[in-house]
Amino acid sequence: MARVVLENVTKRFGSVVAVNNASLEIKDKEFVVLVGPSGCGKSTTLRMIAGLEEISEGNIYIGDQLVNDIPPKDRDIAMVFQNYALYPHMDVYNNMAFGLKLRKVPKDEIDARVRQAAKMLGIEELLGRRPKALSGGQRQRVAVGRAIVREPQVFLMDEPLSNLDAKLRVQMRTELVKLHQRLQTTMIYVTHDQTEAMTMGDRIVVMKDAVIQQVGEPLEIYDNPDNVFVAGFIGSPAMNFMEARVGYDEGFYLEVDCHKLKVPPEVEARLASLGDYKDRKVIFGIRPEDIKDEPESFGEGCSINAVVDVTEPMGSEIYVYFTLGNAELVARVPATSGVKAGKSHPFSFNMNKLHVFDIETEKAIR
Amino acid sequence: MDRKTGMRLGDVLKNFGTYLFTALFFFPIYWLLMASFVGLRDMVAHGFPLVPPSFTLESYRLFFKHPDVWNWLWNSIVVALVSTGISLVLSIPAAYALARLRFRGRELMGRLILFTYIVPSVLLLVPVFLVMTKLKLTNTLQGLILTHVTFSLPFCIWMLRGFFASIPSDLEDAGRVDGCSRLGVISRIVLPVSGPGIAAAATFTFTLSWQEYLFAFTLMSKQNMKTLPVAIAGFPAEVMDQVLWANMMASSVIATLPVFILFLYLEKYFVQGLTAGAVKG
Ligand SMILES: Nc1ncnc2c1ncn2[C@@H]1O[C@H](COP(=O)(O)OP(=O)(O)O)[C@@H](O)[C@H]1O
Ligand SMILES: [Mg+2]
Numbered sequence A: 001m002a003r004v005v006l007e008n009v010t011k012r013f014g015s016v017v018a019v020n021n022a023s024l025e026i027k028d029k030e031f032v033v034l035v036g037p038s039g040c041g042k043s044t045t046l047r048m049i050a051g052l053e054e055i056s057e058g059n060i061y062i063g064d065q066l067v068n069d070i071p072p073k074d075r076d077i078a079m080v081f082q083n084y085a086l087y088p089h090m091d092v093y094n095n096m097a098f099g100l101k102l103r104k105v106p107k108d109e110i111d112a113r114v115r116q117a118a119k120m121l122g123i124e125e126l127l128g129r130r131p132k133a134l135s136g137g138q139r140q141r142v143a144v145g146r147a148i149v150r151e152p153q154v155f156l157m158d159e160p161l162s163n164l165d166a167k168l169r170v171q172m173r174t175e176l177v178k179l180h181q182r183l184q185t186t187m188i189y190v191t192h193d194q195t196e197a198m199t200m201g202d203r204i205v206v207m208k209d210a211v212i213q214q215v216g217e218p219l220e221i222y223d224n225p226d227n228v229f230v231a232g233f234i235g236s237p238a239m240n241f242m243e244a245r246v247g248y249d250e251g252f253y254l255e256v257d258c259h260k261l262k263v264p265p266e267v268e269a270r271l272a273s274l275g276d277y278k279d280r281k282v283i284f285g286i287r288p289e290d291i292k293d294e295p296e297s298f299g300e301g302c303s304i305n306a307v308v309d310v311t312e313p314m315g316s317e318i319y320v321y322f323t324l325g326n327a328e329l330v331a332r333v334p335a336t337s338g339v340k341a342g343k344s345h346p347f348s349f350n351m352n353k354l355h356v357f358d359i360e361t362e363k364a365i366r
Numbered sequence B: 001m002d003r004k005t006g007m008r009l010g011d012v013l014k015n016f017g018t019y020l021f022t023a024l025f026f027f028p029i030y031w032l033l034m035a036s037f038v039g040l041r042d043m044v045a046h047g048f049p050l051v052p053p054s055f056t057l058e059s060y061r062l063f064f065k066h067p068d069v070w071n072w073l074w075n076s077i078v079v080a081l082v083s084t085g086i087s088l089v090l091s092i093p094a095a096y097a098l099a100r101l102r103f104r105g106r107e108l109m110g111r112l113i114l115f116t117y118i119v120p121s122v123l124l125l126v127p128v129f130l131v132m133t134k135l136k137l138t139n140t141l142q143g144l145i146l147t148h149v150t151f152s153l154p155f156c157i158w159m160l161r162g163f164f165a166s167i168p169s170d171l172e173d174a175g176r177v178d179g180c181s182r183l184g185v186i187s188r189i190v191l192p193v194s195g196p197g198i199a200a201a202a203t204f205t206f207t208l209s210w211q212e213y214l215f216a217f218t219l220m221s222k223q224n225m226k227t228l229p230v231a232i233a234g235f236p237a238e239v240m241d242q243v244l245w246a247n248m249m250a251s252s253v254i255a256t257l258p259v260f261i262l263f264l265y266l267e268k269y270f271v272q273g274l275t276a277g278a279v280k281g
Helices: A042-050 A092-102 A107-121 A136-148 A166-183 A194-200 A218-223 A228-233 A265-270 A272-277 B003-036 B040-046 B058-065 B069-100 B106-117 B121-134 B141-166 B169-178 B182-193 B195-211 B214-219 B228-238 B243-270
Strands: A004-013 A016-026 A031-035 A057-062 A077-080 A154-158 A186-191 A203-208 A211-216 A240-248 A252-256 A259-262 A281-286 A303-313 A317-324 A327-334 A344-349 A355-358
Touching: A004 A042, A016 A042, A016 A057, A016 A211, A031 A042, A031 A194, A042 A057, A042 A077, A042 A154, A042 A186, A042 B169, A077 A136, A077 B169, A092 A107, A092 A136, A092 B169, A107 A136, A136 A154, A136 A166, A154 A166, A166 A194, A186 A194, A194 A203, A194 A218, A203 A218, A203 A228, A211 A218, A211 A228, A228 A240, A228 A281, A228 A355, A252 A281, A272 A355, A317 A344, B003 B243, B058 B069, B058 B243, B069 B106, B069 B141, B069 B182, B069 B195, B069 B228, B069 B243, B106 B141, B121 B141, B121 B214, B141 B195, B141 B214, B169 B182, B182 B195, B195 B228, B195 B243, B214 B228, B228 B243
Parallel strands: A031 A186, A031 A203, A077 A154, A154 A186
Antiparallel strands: A004 A016, A004 A057, A203 A211, A240 A252, A240 A281, A240 A327, A252 A259, A281 A355, A303 A317, A303 A344, A317 A327
């Protein structure tokens, strides 16, 4: 059990910068999720923590120890790989016992630990099988089992669920969270799936183009994204964005396609620097659940009329797609709503939940 | 005709093809085997019939009466086995380095390796002979082993490099995280998983060395230093009567046996997909 600290860590592969000046402090026993689109440097970050990639610049500490030059085997970490990486020439038991044997753990202790982990994961009856005789879900469990028998200081997991089918993925998600609660070990988990990040992490690290964009608790990030990328990446369906002009007429308003949407006084008070943007364009963001399919639900001056393009019934709710100016928007409305594709319909925006971003820097205006 | 019988017809044709080719390849071996059992008197009368009128071990007895026969066998076995061993010991680390380690010139070296085969080996005959003479290695097993290794090594390195490169690198990373050093990863993970590749490299080297004629003939001029292929081909010069042919057939059968046994033994390692189940997909 240990904290993990990254200090201005950079990784270059030739001219490619895979991780750019990343700083991060992961607390002891914390479950941290690195999330971001493919190629943003998540795996590279994890592999540097594991010692599988050399660090170009910066420092990494595990516990209080600087580990820059310590080989993976001496870092006391365990890793679960995306494709499981089970040893094909060993049965499940030996796959799990391998790391312990190399560390000269006494035989009966190895046996006890392997059997306990197998029991915890429900794979006791598979111990004698080779990996090729296992299903995807079983292999995944063995890979997790191989990590937990080691009782390491830190668990590293690189997209461990991305090769499972949807149902199993959801199931394993909860199991891994439970496992973490039980083991109380620092866990660093990589995924490209924002739902996994939101549901599993104590804290989320959002990455893009080799740079850490924002670090925070899931809801903190969801409610207060630092920039357009984070706002759009976290949440499904994604946040709606449109260009708007900031105007003032006894209070600020956002003008979108000739509609004037009033900024409520509470929000105005929160956004100290909004005044600097008077008569300038900004990016206006609003989450799909903050759009209602009726006029004036959130008071005066928050409604528009738009023609519905498509409706997607999801069961408990409907995703309604419509166009406002040149922006494509989506609203999540109750399944009982009467919206019809092709018809004009009133919508109202919950302006208390609005997000505004600088159009140049794409940073949140606060 | 429905689909099912159509498929069956396809199967029949495919099987027929398989049998035909097997028969074509095995016919000379069959004939050789039969001929080796023909008695001397029958041979004079019938030549080499496909089904001999009588079976006798006369030819084998004649062959083993030759005073140098055990020397030839010994030479062949030692040269082939040691060449194979040296080839593997050298090619495994070389191939691993070319497949996995990042260093300057790796790509170029990997490509140049097969270029060593561009020169026809006949052209190398005189230079190799001169070098071996200078080194006083003619008529020694070491000299022939050295020569054979130079021929097998590039191919072994090239083939094993491809094999190692195809092992998912996550497998090695898992080993390193689990507690292996780089060498530990090679011995505990890469080699056990590379059974088919190593078996193929070993078979290639052993067979190459076992049947090699040109250099063995040139380098080994002393009667007791010859290898089997050279000795067998040398019979005509030595014994000029009908015994000669019987002798050649029997000795050829004996010369084929070790390779045959080797293939039978290694066959199980050639089974596809030894890495199956290691990684998804
Ligand atoms: N071994 C490597 N050699 C060269 N470039 C690499 C290597 N590994 C990763 N990269 C590059 O680094 C960037 C980040 O990769 P990665 O960390 O695997 O992204 P992610 O896991 O977020 O999908 C990508 O542009 C990728 O092409
Ligand atoms: Mg990745």
